[in-house]
Amino acid sequence: MLKSLSFTDYTLAELTGIFREKNFPAYRAEQAAGWVYKKLVFSPGKMTDLPPDVKAFLSDNLHVTGSIIERVFESKLDSTVKFLVKLADGNYIETVFMAESGGKSAVCISTQAGCPIKCAFCVSGRNGLKRNLTVGEIAEQILHVNAHCRDNASSHNVKESQSRPVRNIVIMGMGEPLLNTDNLLKALEIITAKWGLGMGLNRITLSTAICPREQLDKLVKSKLVPNLAVSLHAADDNLRKKLVPHCKADIAEIVRNAKWYRSATGKELTFEYVLLRDVNSSAKDAGNLARLLKRCNVKVNLIVFNAVKDSEFSPPPEKDVLKFQDVLIRAGIMTFIRQSRGQDISAACGQLTSSE
Secondary structure, three states, rough: OOOOOOOOOOOOOHHHHHHHHHHOOOOOHHHHHHHHHHOOOHHHHHOOOOOOHHHOOOOHEOOOOEEEEEEEEOOOOOOEEEEEEEEOOOEEEEEEEOOOOOOOOOOEEEOEEEEOOOOOOHHOOOOOOOEOHHHHHHHOOOOOOOHHHOOOOOOOOOOHHHHOOOOEEEOOOOOOHHOOOHHHHHHHHHHHHHOOOOOOOOHHEEEOOOHHHHHHHHHHHHOOOOOOEEEEEOOOOHHHHHHHHOOOOOOOHHHHHHHHHHHHHHHOOOEEEEOOOOOOOOOHHHHHHHHHHOOOOOEEEEOOOOOOOOOOOOOOOOOHHHHHHHHHOOOOOOEEEEOOOOOHHHOOOOOOOOOO
């Protein structure tokens, strides 16, 4: 009996088992996977080298994708495209595609509908958590973006660079990835497998605000280890509790767990810090962060707060942002100011929500 209705919920080994149960040759499963992940064909009727009985089985039992693109928003400021994705149960998520010259395109994917962490400056968690995404719903976001790039390559509304397939993945959309670790790991298997999307782990970055050792250990044991970005936003526990109220770990534990992951995997480690005017963006705040990270040999990404409706926060002046960066650089910490993308379509950091 099938456990779900989406082809993308299953690994190749699982699909092969299902096909064998139906007395189909095992190689038919890999053929079907090739149509879905390599050729971006989601209709069994168009999988021309599959026999009629296999096509009929897929049509009747395994929807290739369980989600659909409801709306597409294109930025007038840059080449960012945001997708409002409708899930099978009526919930919504958002996925963002960012294209740059030279083919350095990236997709920002979600792992939960809503978010339980409720960072004070982020709209994703305003309505709490609806549910975890399934394996297929995580992987399908990349399929949707790649198919959109293919289908709109010649459109005058789509920049030339957007016609290229996704090159990088940032797991930084809606939700806390490490609260949906099991489904994420299986999705990563599909995303990185040769029979799947075939993407290298070095091109994937996972962002977490909680950094739990137990879940990081699951990644390490699975050998599905993306780069790690830790959303810190404060160097003081009292302030961080206000900004990230649903994280139980203190800052020392978060930093310790992040450094352990880097040591265990050799992966790139970045700390992310959203700058909020008169909250965490003073020279004193920068000095506290510099002391916290001085011996960690890490990179820091500074993110200027992106305006969201009904927020109590605002971005700091540019001079304060540059001063903050300067304090960290003088402490020997490699520090960058991350460019916000797609602000006019609410696609930037902290702006993603289910805008149905």
